[in-house]
Amino acid sequence: MPHDGNPSSHPATRRAVLSLAAVLAGGVALSPGHSPTSTDVPAPDTPKSAPSGTPPAGPPPFGNRDPLLTKTLKKAQNTRGAIARFEGAFPALNTKAVVSLPGLYKAKNPWLAVSIVGPVNQLQIINPEAGTPEHVVSIPDSHNGGLESLIWDQRSTTLYLTTGPTLLAWNPASPKTVRRIGNVPGATTLYELQLDSAGNIWGGTYPNGSTFTYTVASQKIRAHSRLAPDTDYVRRLAIGPDDTIWAGTGSLNPRLFSFPAADPGRRTEIQLPNPMPNGFISSIRVQGNRVVVTASDITEQLLLDPGTKKWVGSLDRAWASRNTSGPVSDGDRFYSVTDGRLHATGTDTWQDTMLGPIGISAPLEIRADATGVLVIGEIPTGLRLEYFGFASGTVESVHTLALTAGEYKIQSLLGHSDGNIYVGGYMGQGLASVNPDTGARWHSPHEEKLINQIEAMIEFDAEHSYLGSYGSADIIGLESAKKDSAKGYTRLERLSREYHQSRPFGWAANAKNVFLGTVPDYGRAGGVLGMIDPQANTVDWVLDGGGSGFVKAHSIIGLAADERFVYGTTSVRNGYGIPDTKGPGKVFKLEIKTRKKVWETAPVSDAGALYAPKLIAGWLVVADIEGINVIDTATGKLAARHRLTQANNAASRPGWANADIAQVGDGSKVVHSAAGTTTVVDFRGGTRSIIGTPETKDRFGSRLAATPSGRVFGYTDKTVLVELDLLPRPSRPRAP
Helix, strand or coil: CCCCCCCCCCCCCHHHHHHHHHHHCCCCCCCCCCCCCECCCCCCCCCCCCCCCCCCCCCCCCCCCCHHHCCCCEECCCECCEEEEECCCCEECCEEEEEEECCHHHCCCCEEEEEECCCCCCEEEECCCCCCEEEEECCCCCCCCCCCEEEEECCCCEEEEEECCEEEEECCCCCCCCEEEEECCCCCEEEEEEECCCCCEEEEEECCCCEEEEECCCCEEEECCCCCCCEEEEEEEEECCCCEEEEEEEEECCEEEEEECCCCCCCEEEECCCCCCEEEEEEEEEECCEEEEEECCCCCEEEEECCCCEEEEEECCCCHHHCCCCCCCCCCEEEEEECCEEEEEECCCCCEEEEEECCCCCCCEEEECCCEEEEEEEECCEEEEEEEECCCCEEEEEEEEECCCEECCEEEEEECCCCCEEEEECCCCCCEEECCCCCCEEECCCCCCCCCCEEEEEEEECCEEEEEECCCCEEEEEEHHHCCCHHHEEEEEEHHHHHCEEEEEEEEECCCCEEEEEEECCCCCCCCEEEEECCCCEEEEEECHHHCCCCCCCEEEEEEECCCEEEEEEECCCCCCCCCCCCCCCEEEEECCCCEEEEEECCCCCCCECEEEEEECCEEEEECCCEEEEEECCCCCEEEEEECCCCCHHHCCCCCCCEEEEEECCCCEEEEEECCEEEEEECCCCEEEEECCCCCCCCCCCCCEECCCCCEEEEECCCEEEEECCCCCCCCCCCC
């Protein structure tokens, strides 16, 4: 990809025309008093309209660096909060894991435990003969992504599972609930559960960088010491037949550690054959006389001799989903899928035999018996089960199972000129939208496979939008006219390849170009700044500060742009797995034509992150979790601060999206949301009003979207899209 290029001209966009119309109209278009999904609340007082044929008089335009933005704000009455709710804004069915449950209910064909992404319907227990879930369990207060790991203990007929830092258990005696066992001290996430020969549970942790055990007999959880000083993650775990534990680390210097289950402190460190500075061990399987290991950016499977702990070769054929059938003894065969074909691998010779084609390309579960192999994969409505018979050498039966859909936690929002609110989901594939006037729902086609978790997105004009997808910092272009076809989605660039980036959070546009800013990959510091040419649909240039980040060792999390300059805000929060950069977050100004930095400042000394910059009345308005900061665009110096929440910058770890600002029209009003408090600021009126009341107990998230017509949307309860009331309630007259 070229690193430099000249911006080309672009006609005036519909987005710009609509925004200009909002400015000329004085900013705010009131939300409808009632819609099919509105809450039943009294409509606000409606001002008298101007005489027919006479346009209403709007306020005068802001002056350059208008003092209205720097004046002290008076507290006004609260607004009503959410005036419309759209439950389950992003319905989804995304299967994370499938685990067979042999011995459950003494069924001939084992039942299945299935976990799906999202905060509802996370666990589903299925009788494959029935075709639909027998038990659907929603787990309150789970991680937003659902369950991380599941393991079945046939001896006790107990399914162990994890979400966040918590170990849980499901038992058929109480099939509609799960039992909380406890939290692992110091951990925020628990990974890959395994069972040792005594029936005890083992797992990995973040950020402890260690293993833990749950001893069933004593019902005690024990967290072990960190495997190495540079290790925050233990994501992968396997246990050999002799109860040797094999643990895989990240995100710095990914490698293996082994130790006996009876003595977790007696560890052996095993570096990869070609050590890498960043990444993860992505799978560990003990098969026959070898430990089979995969790692980030390595296509082959690496073979380790468990006795000598030396690498002894590799298997070049990449296993789909890094998945195989269960552990086998030395000399036996196990099974895997590659490019839609089922293969057998003998552990005596470690040679492959291609058995035949199969209709599942990404297996979630592979289970073998004496006569064949069952392969389970995902389809849009649930699961597909294919049984491949050894005697016939073909798929002998196909069966489908329907799952109960879940919902993604709302991760990002975009108010589009087509009238829809577009929604990105946490750990969510695809894109969804809600029409707030009709309640109509839409979802990107199942065939679209580019979008992962959308961190943020922007509309350039009515026909072109751009999405930032997590994982590999994929920059995706969307053509509105083709949004129902996979052909409407184009990956312009994968910024992880050359620039080691992970999350595109910062977006801005002017009349000609779109600008992007990113958070780096796991174990790295320093985000990049880039520019897109929408006419060519290409990334014209990327600035990475020579590899240390456009702002050295800072993530680029917010952008604003006019025709000459790009302004940005940063966070000292780096990619997961390394400490934050010391010092405060910064603000910068870049001249687009020369790509030279005009200034770089740290205007808020106690804020490690500054968010959501907006150009209003000649000022740069940026958020932190305490409120709003007004920055002089000429110097980058702080001109005013408006305190809006009870949060404390110095007491909170900086983030990437912990605060947001939605600009209404010309910026006469803005909405700020952070730390559970959402506030509408009226700069012309000189007031601030909390959105919501103590009676409604409204708490809105830190992602907002404004429409060209001046409506503002947020979310609550993880999955519910809401329209926010921007009008303070009239003060009640005092009793005489």
